[in-house]
Amino acid sequence: MESGGNIMVLKYQFPEDFWWGSATSATQIEGTKDNDGKGKSIWDHWYEAEPNRFYQGVGPGVTSNFQDTYREDIKMIREIGHNTFRLSLSWSRLIPEGTGEVNRKAVDFYNDVIDELLANDIEPFINLFHFDMPMALQEIGGWENRETVDAYAEYAKTAFELFGDKVSKWFTFNEPIVPVEGGYLYDFHYPNKVDAKAAVQVAYHTTVASARAIEIFHQMDVNHGKIGIILNLTPSYPRSQNPADLKASEAADLFFNRSFLDPSVLGVYPDGLKEIVELHGIAPVTEAGDEALIRDNTVDILGVNYYQPRRVKAKEHVPNPDGPFLPDWYFDNYVMPGRKMNEYRGWEIYEKGIYDILINLKENYGNIESFISENGMGVQNESRFLKNGEIQDDYRIEFVKEHLKWVHKAHAEGANVLGYHMWTTMDNWSWSNAYKNRYGFISVDIETQERTIKKSGRWIRDVSRENGFDE
Ligand code: BG6
Numbered sequence: 001m002e003s004g005g006n007i008m009v010l011k012y013q014f015p016e017d018f019w020w021g022s023a024t025s026a027t028q029i030e031g032t033k034d035n036d037g038k039g040k041s042i043w044d045h046w047y048e049a050e051p052n053r054f055y056q057g058v059g060p061g062v063t064s065n066f067q068d069t070y071r072e073d074i075k076m077i078r079e080i081g082h083n084t085f086r087l088s089l090s091w092s093r094l095i096p097e098g099t100g101e102v103n104r105k106a107v108d109f110y111n112d113v114i115d116e117l118l119a120n121d122i123e124p125f126i127n128l129f130h131f132d133m134p135m136a137l138q139e140i141g142g143w144e145n146r147e148t149v150d151a152y153a154e155y156a157k158t159a160f161e162l163f164g165d166k167v168s169k170w171f172t173f174n175e176p177i178v179p180v181e182g183g184y185l186y187d188f189h190y191p192n193k194v195d196a197k198a199a200v201q202v203a204y205h206t207t208v209a210s211a212r213a214i215e216i217f218h219q220m221d222v223n224h225g226k227i228g229i230i231l232n233l234t235p236s237y238p239r240s241q242n243p244a245d246l247k248a249s250e251a252a253d254l255f256f257n258r259s260f261l262d263p264s265v266l267g268v269y270p271d272g273l274k275e276i277v278e279l280h281g282i283a284p285v286t287e288a289g290d291e292a293l294i295r296d297n298t299v300d301i302l303g304v305n306y307y308q309p310r311r312v313k314a315k316e317h318v319p320n321p322d323g324p325f326l327p328d329w330y331f332d333n334y335v336m337p338g339r340k341m342n343e344y345r346g347w348e349i350y351e352k353g354i355y356d357i358l359i360n361l362k363e364n365y366g367n368i369e370s371f372i373s374e375n376g377m378g379v380q381n382e383s384r385f386l387k388n389g390e391i392q393d394d395y396r397i398e399f400v401k402e403h404l405k406w407v408h409k410a411h412a413e414g415a416n417v418l419g420y421h422m423w424t425t426m427d428n429w430s431w432s433n434a435y436k437n438r439y440g441f442i443s444v445d446i447e448t449q450e451r452t453i454k455k456s457g458r459w460i461r462d463v464s465r466e467n468g469f470d471e
Contacts, residue, residue: 010468012408019084019419020464021122022077022441023374025130025174026090028428029066036067037103039096040135042142043431046190058434064426064444070113073442073451077425078120080441080457081464085122086373086421087113088130088174091155098134099151107162114166125421126163127171127230128156128213131179131189131431138191143179143202146287149209156213160222168225170217171303171373172210175232176260177203185326188432196325197282204284207263211297218297229264230303230373233257234310235356239334244314248331251276252312255327265302265365267295280325302361303373305423306354306403308347311336344380344437351402358410358417367416375403376423378430378437382454391443391454400456401469408468422460426451 027043047059066073077085091098093106117124129152137148156172182189184199210229217227234256238249254273262270277283313334319326340349354372361370377399385392400422411417426442429435435446441457444450463469 010466011470012405013468014408014411016467017418018467019123019371019421020460021082021084021086021125021419022422022425023086024066024425024428025088025127025132026093027060027063027130027132028424028430029064029087029426030090030093031063031065031067032061033067035105036093036109037096037105038090039092039098039103041090041092041132042135042138042190043132044092045135045138054432055434055436058429060429062434062446063429064446065449067109069449069451071116073426074113074116074120074122076442076451076453077117077122079461080453081461082122082425083464084125084169084419084421085117085425086125086127086171088127088132089159090132091129091152092132092134092136095134095155095158096136098137098148099154102158102162110163114163118166123169124167125169125171126159126167127174128152128159129172129176130174133179142183142191143205143209144198146205146285149205149212152209153212153216157216157220160217160220164220164222164225166223168223169301170222170225170227172213172227172229172299173206174230174303174373175305176206176210176229177232177256180206194324194326196280200277200282201284203259204286207260207294208290210264210299211293214297214299215293226300226369228299228301228303229260230305231257231260231264232305232307232374233261233357234306234308235353235360236310236312237336239311239313239336242314245312248314249312251330252310252327255330256310261302261365263294264299265361265368267298276330282325300369301418302365302368302370303421304354304357304361304370305374306357306372307375309350309353311339311348342377342379345378349377349399351406354403355406355410358407358415359413362410362413362415367414369416369418371417371419371421372403372407373421374423375400375420376439378433378439380437382427382438382443390452393454393456396454396456397459400460404463404469 032038043060051057114124133142180199180203184193214227236249236253238245258270311334312331315332319329377396382391424439427438427440427444443452
C-alpha cells in the first residue's frame with residue numbers, strides 16, 4: 001500500500017464506483033417446480049430426449065434451486081461484497097409458449113428477486129437470453145426462422161415494460177456464438193445440426209434480434225439506462241508471424257470474435273467475413289431495412305466473457321471439399337508448448353488475453369464502455385479442498401487476481417472498463433457438463449442444498465470493499 005497524499009492507495013486500486021459481482025443464468029440456477037407455469041426450453045426437451053448426453057445423466061431440473069432460495073442467496077451475495085449481480089430471465093418461464101400469454105408467477109418471481117437485490121444494495125444486470133430457447137419456438141426452427149426475431153422483440157419489450165422501472169442495465173444476449181457453434185456446427189447444443197448455412201442464418205437472426213431489442217429499449221428510454229450484449233471473446237494468437245499463420249489467425253478472429261463484435265459495436269459486418277460466406281454459398285437471407293437497423297442500433301455497453309485464448313496456425317491439410325463447411329477449413333488450432341492449463345476444463349489459462357481484449361476495444365472499437373462479464377475457473381471434486389468447513393480454493397483466488405492485474409493495467413492505460421464479474425456466484429448446473437466443474441464463490445451441496453462461502457468468496461469480499469488489493 002502506498003500513500004497518495006493522505007489517502008492510502010493499494011497497488012491494484014480500482015475506481016470507487018467499480019462494479020464487483022458475478023454472473024448466473026436462469027437455466028443454470030433456478031430449478032423448476034411443477035406448478036410454476038414455466039414452458040419447456042430446448043434444455044428441458046433435450047434432456048428428456050437424450051439424458052445420456054449429460055454428465056452423470058443430470059439435467060437442468062437439478063440446480064442450485066434459486067427459485068426457492070433467492071432470499072438467502074441474495075444475503076450471501078451481499079456478504080461476499082457484490083454491488084452488482086447478473087441474472088438472466090428465462091424466456092420460457094416468462095412467456096411459456098415463446099409468444100403470447102405472460103406467466104404471472106414468473107412476473108412475481110422476477111419482481112421479488114429484483115426487489116430483494118435492490119433492498120440489499122446490489123444492482124441487477126438483466127440478460128434476456130442465455131442459450132435457453134423456448135421449445136415452442138425451436139419447433140418452428142428457432143433462430144433459423146425469422147418469426148423468432150419478432151417473438152424475441154415482443155419478449156424484450158414485455159421484459160422492459162415489466163421490470164424496466166427498476167432495472168437500468170440490460171443485455172440482449174449472452175455469448176450468441178455458442179448456440180451457433182453448439183447447435184449448428186459442432187454438435188454440443190440442441191438441435192445438434194452440422195450445417196454452416198443454417199449456422200450463418202442463426203447468427204444473423206440473433207444479431208437482427210439484438211438490434212431490434214436495442215431499438216425498442218432506446219425508444220422506450222428504459223430507466224434512462226443502458227443496453228448491451230455479452231460476448232465471449234477469444235483473442236486469436238498466430239503460431240508465428242509468417243503470412244500463412246497470420247492469415248489463419250485473422251480468419252479465426254473473423255469467425256469467433258468479429259462475427260458478433262463488429263455488428264454489435266460498429267454496426268457493420270467485416271468485409272472479410274462477408275466474402276467468406278459468399279464464397280461458400282452460405283450467406284444469410286436478409287430483409288430490406290436490416291442493414292440500417294444493425295447500423296443504427298449498436299450497443300451502449302459491451303460485456304466481455306473471457307476464459308481462454310485461441311492459438312492458431314496455418315491449415316496443414318486441405319479440407320475435404322465434399323464434407324460440410326466448417327470455420328476450421330481456414331485454420332488449425334495449435335497447442336503452444338509450455339502453455340498453462342486448467343486441466344479440468346481443458347482450457348488454456350492466459351491472463352494477458354483479458355488485457356489484449358480491452359486494449360483492442362480501446363483502439364479499434366471506439367473505446368466502448370465495457371466490463372468483464374464472466375471470467376472464472378471450473379474445478380472438479382472441490383470437496384477435497386475442504387478444511388475447517390471451508391473450501392480452500394487458493395487456485396481460484398490466484399486465477400481471479402492475476403486476471404484482475406491485467407484489467408487494472410488496461411484501465412490505467414485508458415481502457416473504458418467499468419467492472420469485473422466472475423463466473424459464477426454459487427456452484428451451478430452447467431449445460432451438458434452438469435455439476436462436473438464447480439465455479440462458484442459459494443459452494444452448494446446439491447443433496448442438502450447447503451451453501452458455504454469459499455475462501456475465494458471471503459477474498460473477493462475484501463477486494464470489493466477496498467476496491468483493490470496489494471499483491
Ligand atoms: C460461459 C457460459 O461460456 O461459460 C456459462 O456463459 C458457462 O453459461 C460457463 O457455464 C462455463 O462453462 P462450462 O461449460 O464449464 O460450464
